[in-house]
Amino acid sequence: MLHTFVALVEDKPGVLTRVASLFRRLNVNIVSLTVGRSEKPGVSRMTIVSDASPTAGHRIMASLYKLENILQVDNVGLASCVVRELALIKVAATPKTRSHIFELAEVFRARIVDLAPESLMIEITGVESKIEGLIQVLNESEDRILEVSRTGRMVMRRGQHTSRVLDAMRAPTTEAEELPEEEIAEEEADLPQ
Amino acid sequence: MDKTDESKSTTARLTGAEILWATLEGEGIREVFGYPGGAILPAYDALRKFPIRHILVRHEQGAAHMADGYARASGKVGVAIATSGPGATNLVTGIATAMMDSIPMLCITGQVSSKALGSDAFQEVDITGITLPITKHNYVVTRAEDVAPAIREALRVAVSGRPGPVLVDITKDAQQGAASFDFAAAAPAPYRPHPMLRSESESILKSAELIRAAKRPVILAGHGVIQSNAREQVLALAERLQIPIATTLLGLGGMPATHPLQLGMMGMHGEAWVNHAIQQSDLLIACGMRFDDRVTGTLTTYAPNAKKIHIEIDPAEINKNVKVDVALIGDLAEMLEVLLPHLAPISGESAWPREVNAMKGECAVRDIQNLPDTGHLYAAHVMHDLWHATGGKAIVATDVGQHQMWEAQYYKHEEPRSLITSGGLGTMGFALPSGIGAKVACPEKEVWVIAGDGGFQMTACELSTIAQENIDINIAIVNNGYLGMVRQWQEFFYDKNYESSPILSPDFVKLAEAHGIPGATVRTRAEGVAAVKAARERKGPFLINFLVEKEDSVYPMIPAGSALHEMIRRPGNNPLIETAQDV
Ligand SMILES: Cc1ncc(C[n+]2csc(CCOP(=O)(O)OP(=O)(O)O)c2C)c(N)n1
Numbered sequence: 001m002l003h004t005f006v007a008l009v010e011d012k013p014g015v016l017t018r019v020a021s022l023f024r025r026l027n028v029n030i031v032s033l034t035v036g037r038s039e040k041p042g043v044s045r046m047t048i049v050s051d052a053s054p055t056a057g058h059r060i061m062a063s064l065y066k067l068e069n070i071l072q073v074d075n076v077g078l079a080s081c082v083v084r085e086l087a088l089i090k091v092a093a094t095p096k097t098r099s100h101i102f103e104l105a106e107v108f109r110a111r112i113v114d115l116a117p118e119s120l121m122i123e124i125t126g127v128e129s130k131i132e133g134l135i136q137v138l139n140e141s142e143d144r145i146l147e148v149s150r151t152g153r154m155v156m157r158r159g160q161h162t163s164r165v166l167d168a169m170r171a172p173t174t175e176a177e178e179l180p181e182e183e184i185a186e187e188e189a190d191l192p193q
Numbered sequence: 194m195d196k197t198d199e200s201k202s203t204t205a206r207l208t209g210a211e212i213l214w215a216t217l218e219g220e221g222i223r224e225v226f227g228y229p230g231g232a233i234l235p236a237y238d239a240l241r242k243f244p245i246r247h248i249l250v251r252h253e254q255g256a257a258h259m260a261d262g263y264a265r266a267s268g269k270v271g272v273a274i275a276t277s278g279p280g281a282t283n284l285v286t287g288i289a290t291a292m293m294d295s296i297p298m299l300c301i302t303g304q305v306s307s308k309a310l311g312s313d314a315f316q317e318v319d320i321t322g323i324t325l326p327i328t329k330h331n332y333v334v335t336r337a338e339d340v341a342p343a344i345r346e347a348l349r350v351a352v353s354g355r356p357g358p359v360l361v362d363i364t365k366d367a368q369q370g371a372a373s374f375d376f377a378a379a380a381p382a383p384y385r386p387h388p389m390l391r392s393e394s395e396s397i398l399k400s401a402e403l404i405r406a407a408k409r410p411v412i413l414a415g416h417g418v419i420q421s422n423a424r425e426q427v428l429a430l431a432e433r434l435q436i437p438i439a440t441t442l443l444g445l446g447g448m449p450a451t452h453p454l455q456l457g458m459m460g461m462h463g464e465a466w467v468n469h470a471i472q473q474s475d476l477l478i479a480c481g482m483r484f485d486d487r488v489t490g491t492l493t494t495y496a497p498n499a500k501k502i503h504i505e506i507d508p509a510e511i512n513k514n515v516k517v518d519v520a521l522i523g524d525l526a527e528m529l530e531v532l533l534p535h536l537a538p539i540s541g542e543s544a545w546p547r548e549v550n551a552m553k554g555e556c557a558v559r560d561i562q563n564l565p566d567t568g569h570l571y572a573a574h575v576m577h578d579l580w581h582a583t584g585g586k587a588i589v590a591t592d593v594g595q596h597q598m599w600e601a602q603y604y605k606h607e608e609p610r611s612l613i614t615s616g617g618l619g620t621m622g623f624a625l626p627s628g629i630g631a632k633v634a635c636p637e638k639e640v641w642v643i644a645g646d647g648g649f650q651m652t653a654c655e656l657s658t659i660a661q662e663n664i665d666i667n668i669a670i671v672n673n674g675y676l677g678m679v680r681q682w683q684e685f686f687y688d689k690n691y692e693s694s695p696i697l698s699p700d701f702v703k704l705a706e707a708h709g710i711p712g713a714t715v716r717t718r719a720e721g722v723a724a725v726k727a728a729r730e731r732k733g734p735f736l737i738n739f740l741v742e743k744e745d746s747v748y749p750m751i752p753a754g755s756a757l758h759e760m761i762r763r764p765g766n767n768p769l770i771e772t773a774q775d776v
Contacts, residue, residue, distance in 0.1 A: 018325060025326050055512070062509035065387050068330040068350060072388075 001054045002031060004047065004076050005061065006155055010069040011037065011044045018067050019046065028052040028060065032085075032152020043071065047154045080158045086151045087131045088113075089122045092144035101143060108134045119146055128153065209337030210239040210368040213301070216344045218243050219376045222272055224633050226250055226259040230276025232316060233303030235368035248633060248662050251654035253280050255626040257287020257300065258652070262627030264296050265613045266588055267634035268420075270351050271296070276303045278316030281362070282323065286620060288358045289327040293617025294443060295420065297356035299347055300324075306366040307335035321362050329357035337370035341379035353384040355507040356420065389508035391522045392531060400478075400502050400519050401535035404434060407476035407500075409545050412438040413459065413488075416616070417481010417506065417525045418447035419609045426529035427480055428452070433536055435543040439467045441482050442601055443616040450585060450605030454546060460488035461751045462598040465760055466552035468751070472758040474499045481505060481525045484514040485617070494756035504528045562603075566718060572596055572671045572741045574718050576603035579641060579669065582725045587611065587639040590628030592648035593619045595677035598747045600643050622651030625668065629655060632666045639667075639729070646672040646698045653704065659734050660708040667728045668712075668736040670701050673743050681746045685761065705736040712736035 009015050016035060023030050031049040038045040052060065057075050064073045093101055098120060105112055110124035124131055131150065138145055207215060213236055217225070224246045229237045240247055250256040253275040260271030275284050281302040291298045305314040310333075321331045330350050332343045340363060347359040404410060418427055424447060431438050431454045438448050439459040448455045457464040459471060468490075471477065477499045482488070489495045492514060501517040503510075504525055511520045521528045561573045576599050579589075585605045590613040591597045597614060606612050613631050615623040628642035649670050659666065671677075680694040702712035712735060713724045721739060728735035749760035 014321070017322075021325050058511070059509055059513060062387070062389050062507075062511070065389060066329075066355075066507070066509060 001052065002049055003052055003057045003060060004049050004153060004155055005064065006074045006076055006157075007046045007048065007064060007070055008038060008040075008072040009035075009044050009046055010071065011042050012069060015044070015069045018069060019048070019064070022063055022067065023048075023050060023060075026052075026056075026060065026063065028056065032150075034152050034154050047152070049153050074157070076155050076157065081155050082158060083127050084125055084154050085128055085131055086123070086125045087134075088147075088149045089124065089135065089138070089145060090114075090119055090147040091122065091138060092118060092146055093120050094118060097143075100141065101138075104134065104137060104141075108137075110134060205374060206371045207337075207374045208235065208239060208368065209334075209340045209363065209370050209372065210235040211242065212337060212340045212372065212374045213344065213363065213368070214239055214243040214245060215374055216341045216376065216379065217272065218245060220345065220348055222270070224248065224263065225272040225274055226256040226263070226630065226633075227274030227301075228253050228256060228276070228280060230278075230280045230303065230316070232277035232305055232365050233274065233280070233301075233363075233368075234276075235365060236274070236301075236303065236363070246633075247274075248629075248658065250626070251657050252652065253283030254287050254622065255629075255652055255655045255658065257284045257298070258290065258620075258623050258626035259630035259633070260298050260300070261287060261291045261294075261296050261623075262590055262613050262630030263634040264291075264298055264630075265294075265627070266610050266631035266638070268610065269297075269634070270299050270348055271630060271634075272299045272301065274301045276316070277305055277320070278318045280316075281318055281320035284320075284360075285323060285327070286618075286622075288324055288360065290615050290618045290620040290623060291358040292327045292329070294615065295356050295416065296358065297351040298358040299344075299351055300328075300358060300360040301344075302360065302362045303368070304333065304362045304364045307364045308366070310335075310364065321360065324360050327358070328360050331360040332362065334361060334363045334367050336372070337367050338372035340367060340372075341374060341376065342381065345379050346381035349381045349384060354387055387508055387522075389522065390506075391508075391520065392528060396519050396521055397532055397535060400521060400532055403476055403500050403502060403519065404430075404436075404478065404536060409470075409474045409548075410434070410436045410476040410478060411456075411470055411474040411499075412436050413441070413471075413477055413479045413482050414438050414444045414447050415441045415480060415482020416443035416447075417504075418444055419481075421481060421506070421525040421527075422609075423481065423526035423529060424448065424609060426526050426533065429533055430478070430529060430536070433533070433538040435539060435546050436478070437470060437546050437549050439463070439471060441485070441488055441616070442614065443612075444482065445601055446606035446609050446611045449607050451607065456549065458601050460485075460757075461490075462602070462747050462749065463488070464602070465749050465762065466549060466554070468749070468757045468760060469552050470549045471496050471499075472756070477501045479503045479505070479517070480529075483507075483510045486514070487616075489514060490751045490755055490757035490759070496757070568717065570716060570718055570721060570739065570741050571745055572599045572673070572739075573603050575669065575671060575721055575739050575741065576600050576643075578718065578722050579643075579725060580604040582722070582729060583639060583641070585611075587641050588613060588628075588631045588635060589641045589643060590614070590624045590631055591642075592624035592644035593621045593678075594645045594648060595673070595681060595745075595747050596643055596645050596671035598678075599671075602747075621645075621648035624648060625652050625655045626658075628666050628668075629658060629662075629664050632664050636665075640665075642666055642668045644668070644670055645677055646670055646674065646701075647676040647696050649701070650696075650698065656705060656708045656710060656736075660710060663733070665733055667725075667734065668705075669725075670736065670738050671741055672698065672701070672738055673741050673745070674698075675743060677745075678747070680744070681750075684744070684746065685750070685752065701736060701738040705734075710734045710736055712738065714738040714740060716740050 114121035256273040260273040263271035624644040705712040
């Protein structure tokens with residue numbers, strides 16, 4: 001089963017290794033991992049998608065929290081989220097064979113971002129199934145895919161849910177109380193009460 | 194910033210090396226174990242200006258084990274120091290040992306200059322990369338001004354929550370560079386408790402309810418009892434409701450061994466009646482233990498009729514091996530303080546402890562201790578006699594193997610922090626250095642090192658450390674001419690194919706004498722008792738080489754893949770019977 005974690009981590013050298021190494025040690029495969037700066041200086045946001053047994057979510061999250069550089073972990077589970085992935089797809093195409101790919105791109109709301117005599121490049125964002133759909137159609141129409149580069153999933157919860165750890169960091173005196181306990185409780189469905 | 198912190202600060206500019214020692218001094222550290230080398234020499238150069246005792250080891254693994262033994266015996270952080278490259282890699286086994294047993298330890302390593310990092314410079318090794326999975330956290334420090342904050346934070350990390358080892362790698366230029374030293378300003382951010390700690394009143398009430406309803410409850414007391422100083426609370430729980438207590442290897446000493454409700458050790462080489470009590474239990478109250486495979490046997494058949502309450506500080510341990518019904522995640526003593534008011538003492542005697550007692554059955558009569566003297570010396574005799582001579586009050590550091598299990602069965606530890614043993618990693622060579630560390634931490638305590646003839650040779654070089662530092666410990670080598678525990682597995686599971694398990698040893702007494710340490714070789718029980726007496730009366734270190742029965746095995750034993758109650762017992766036609774229920 002796929003588990004998706006959104007983690008706020010300190011933006012320091014080696015933090016990615018620590019996170020990756022934890023998954024390796026737990027013998028859990030990382031399906032995708034995106035990382036970039038967050039809204040707060042010195043803090044990065046990671047989206048980690050991993051493939052593990054249905055009950056593994058609790059242990060992964062608890063173990064992530066044991067890493068000193070991890071500030072917050074959100075096991076987004078089935079919560080209401082916006083999920084996006086970006087893909088760049090290079091397809092072999094000559095001026096003669098281009099037009100149907102243009103049509104496909106239109107249908108998938110993708111964009112052509114580069115044209116060369118022998119190839120073109122498609123940029124597409126969306127949920128994974130949409131991206132996989134385009135790749136499948138390209139394959140079925142016997143277009144030759146030359147290169148695919150995908151970011152993996154990025155996830156953000158909908159609505160009011162903001163990072164309370166970050167809020168707390170702006171007001172250090174109240175840090176202890178502000179830790180996101182009920183959010184955590186929510187994700188611990190597999191835990192006994 | 195508190196007053197004491199301020200008084201430790203100076204605004205003077207110091208070198209990174211001086212800042213290192215000044216910070217350790219400010220943190221109250223007075224003893225460190227280490228070995229010098231090029232990349233850490235600036236630190237050594239500055240050492241004499243500080244009131245810190247440095248114990249020169251003979252191998253950096255020894256430094257790590259000594260720091261570990263120091264921490265286990267005292268509850269304070271143990272500090273080990275090594276140079277870059279081979280010095281740092283030699284620490285690795287010791288760090289992993291501490292990690293597996295949650296021991297607060299600080300390792301400081303020298304590193305090549307920051308400009309040379311990553312260039313495969315002489316004696317450069319990526320020690321933070323190597324130790325990443327076996328430390329709680331680690332740091333690379335490349336500037337003098339970062340030394341104090343890194344050391345202070347490292348010490349905070351080592352002791353907070355579930356303790357563990359932390360490594361700080363300091364480049365040579367960071368040691369040589371200068372910075373202003375301000376101890377107070379280098380204070381780490383306050384400890385952030387693991388956000389998944391939980392102790393809702395709901396869980397407390399449910400625990401109390403389960404405990405009140407239980408007919409056959411058992412407390413499983415682990416290392417957490419000692420780490421959390423929770424003896425009093427666990428005893429209160431046990432006494433209030435007449436709940437028998439089973440102990441893990443690392444939990445020994447947490448409960449007084451002679452307490453009427455204390456059953457003894459559980460698990461692979463646990464007492465038969467303890468394992469039976471667990472299997473028949475209807476409620477397990479796990480206190481600061483992690484359901485390691487060495488205590489559960491096969492999980493599918495583990496305590497099948499028992500509900501489980503897990504009181505544990507590390508949320509990652511909950512439901513890891515055994516699925517539990519209620520989890521109280523937090524400090525054990527604190528959790529029990531909250532739980533206890535919900536439990537009224539039961540009146541009268543309950544039947545269950547009596548039933549458990551009855552499970553001991555004939556064990557007492559069949560115990561090797563109660564058999565007529567055959568003139569042979571058994572390891573069990575050695576342990577029993579040592580226990581008897583020391584009143585169960587000595588600190589005992591054991592190695593790994595058969596003697597470790599016999600010690601656990603026959604030496605009845607009364608005091609917390611009195612058994613120093615590598616449980617999680619099972620590191621041979623641990624006993625001698627960890628015993629040295631324990632003695633440095635507790636100079637007023639009697640310390641015994643008990644090792645097999647195999648494991649002793651792994652770190653025997655530390656005899657020389659004992660001599661140089663005049664460490665007053667006694668050493669008992671349980672010499673059976675084999676890698677005993679390996680031989681036992683070969684006997685049981687590999688058709689007695691004793692491949693590479695017979696081991697030749699030097700004359701250990703001569704070896705000790707070569708270091709100026711007196712010793713005696715003993716072959717009978719009477720000689721053993723006399724030698725122990727002599728060792729205890731004499732000031733300074735003493736080594737006893739006990740030549741014990743060669744092919745004795747530890748019973749009971751749960752073979753891998755078996756249920757907790759499916760123990761191999763000592764064969765009936767063998768007059769030698771298992772374990773410890775004697776007088
Ligand atoms: C460093 C290390 N290497 C190998 C082992 C595997 N091992 C476990 S017990 C044992 C035999 C120990 O023999 P000895 O030290 O003579 O003690 P005994 O079992 O005879 O009491 C071995 C080799 C280990 N635990 N640690």
